[in-house]
Amino acid sequence: MKHIAVIPGDGIGVDVTREAVKVLNRAQDVYGFKLEMTHFDWSADKYLKEGVTLPEGALDMFRKEYDAIYVGAFGDPRVPDMKHAEDILLGMRFGLDLYINLRPIKLLDDGLTPLKNRGTKEIDFVIFRENTEGMYVKIGGIFKKDTPEEIAVQEDMNTRAGVERIIVAAFDYAKKNGHKRVTMADKSNVLRYGHDLWQRAFADIAKRYPDIEANTQFVDAVTMWMVLKPDQYDVIVTNNMFGDIITDLGAALQGGLGMASSGNIHPGQVSLFEPVHGSAPKYAGKNVTNPIGAILSAGLMLDYIGYPEAAKGVEAAVIQTIASGEVTRDLGGNLTTTAAGDAICEAMK
Numbered sequence: 001m002k003h004i005a006v007i008p009g010d011g012i013g014v015d016v017t018r019e020a021v022k023v024l025n026r027a028q029d030v031y032g033f034k035l036e037m038t039h040f041d042w043s044a045d046k047y048l049k050e051g052v053t054l055p056e057g058a059l060d061m062f063r064k065e066y067d068a069i070y071v072g073a074f075g076d077p078r079v080p081d082m083k084h085a086e087d088i089l090l091g092m093r094f095g096l097d098l099y100i101n102l103r104p105i106k107l108l109d110d111g112l113t114p115l116k117n118r119g120t121k122e123i124d125f126v127i128f129r130e131n132t133e134g135m136y137v138k139i140g141g142i143f144k145k146d147t148p149e150e151i152a153v154q155e156d157m158n159t160r161a162g163v164e165r166i167i168v169a170a171f172d173y174a175k176k177n178g179h180k181r182v183t184m185a186d187k188s189n190v191l192r193y194g195h196d197l198w199q200r201a202f203a204d205i206a207k208r209y210p211d212i213e214a215n216t217q218f219v220d221a222v223t224m225w226m227v228l229k230p231d232q233y234d235v236i237v238t239n240n241m242f243g244d245i246i247t248d249l250g251a252a253l254q255g256g257l258g259m260a261s262s263g264n265i266h267p268g269q270v271s272l273f274e275p276v277h278g279s280a281p282k283y284a285g286k287n288v289t290n291p292i293g294a295i296l297s298a299g300l301m302l303d304y305i306g307y308p309e310a311a312k313g314v315e316a317a318v319i320q321t322i323a324s325g326e327v328t329r330d331l332g333g334n335l336t337t338t339a340a341g342d343a344i345c346e347a348m349k
């Protein structure tokens with residue numbers, strides 16, 4: 001039995017989490033394992049009503065009592081500074097030291113990509129986004145706010161240990177999965193301190209993996225090559241900010257943000273799984289958005305907690321429903337979120 005925390009969050013996070021939970025229930029029946037899922041209503045609503053974001057003691061509770069955390073999305077127009085998301089989502093990523101943001105870019109059906117003459121063979125790689133440092137650490141400040149002389153400083157923090165461990169994770173993954181190349185996306189031509197460190201760490205670590213080609217590209221060029229020649233990539237490793245940006249581009253290659261899945265991982269410790277997309281407020285509660293990214297994230301979670309067959313089964317069921325056109329309107333179908341989730345459950349035999 002594994003213990004899962006489920007945090008639907010805001011907006012369409014609630015809609016898609018409902019479907020992911022349905023699929024997790026179905027997977028238990030089909031593959032014969034047991035999950036205990038505990039729901040937490042941490043959200044913009046709760047923050048606005050009760051002033052509560054990530055309750056005191058929550059991280060310790062997850063470390064001690066849970067195997068994984070499943071999240072929908074955060075973001076609400078009534079909380080423009082994203083205070084609750086900073087406390088809850090970034091609070092868990094940083095507080096649980098989930099340094100690997102694993103974001104697969106895998107096209108599941110030739111018809112879904114906007115790229116001409118590209119299909120499932122060409123679009124299949126994984127992005128390792130550093131998840132605990134960079135510009136996300138909130139070091140900085142504002143001086144002379146709201147004056148013409150205002151100065152805003154937002155530091156980009158790169159530690160040797162932090163950079164090394166994400167690069168090692170990328171190479172280890174490549175080695176384990178038989179990939180021939182790891183590409184680092186950086187901006188060392190301009191960021192001569194932080195990304196010089198990334199370059200040196202990458203070159204050092206690459207020596208330990210003589211069978212894997214170590215390749216570096218500037219991140220601006222990576223955005224071009226992801227569109228023009230995506231088949232060159234097996235594993236991309238990059239920093240927090242660039243990883244955020246290029247994984248939305250990667251989502252587009254797969255058929256849109258509704259398709260993209262992710263894990264926030266610290267190997268061997270409680271880790272967090274969530275779709276790449278946000279709360280898409282204009283679709284909140286309308287039962288129209290695509291649950292696939294959320295469902296595939298639940299699949300990544302099943303793999304992580306020790307049910308790889310079930311994870312494969314979830315992906316196969318998703319592929320089957322796409323092939324039969326049982327999909328939401330972002331993919332050209334006419335199903336509701338609920339009906340698309342039902343179709344995937346039905347396809348899991």
Ligand code: NAD
Binds near residue numbers: 012072258281330
């Ligand atoms: P978003 O991902 O919420 O939505 C952007 C657009 O992508 C949508 O308008 C829609 O066209 C499409 N889309 C996203 N998810 C979809 C789905 N499941 N099915 C079909 N189409 C989908 O990004 P945004 O509009 O930039 O941000 C909205 C809010 O979400 C903001 O508050 C933002 O900060 C937050 N956000 C949260 C997370 C997270 O919790 N991990 C991630 C990204 C954005």
Ligand code: IPM
Binds near residue numbers: 085089244276278
């Ligand atoms: C993501 C999101 C988050 C990020 C936000 C909501 C904090 O865009 O998960 O990609 O920037 O990491």
Ligand code: MN
Binds near residue numbers: 244245248276
């Ligand atoms: Mn993002």
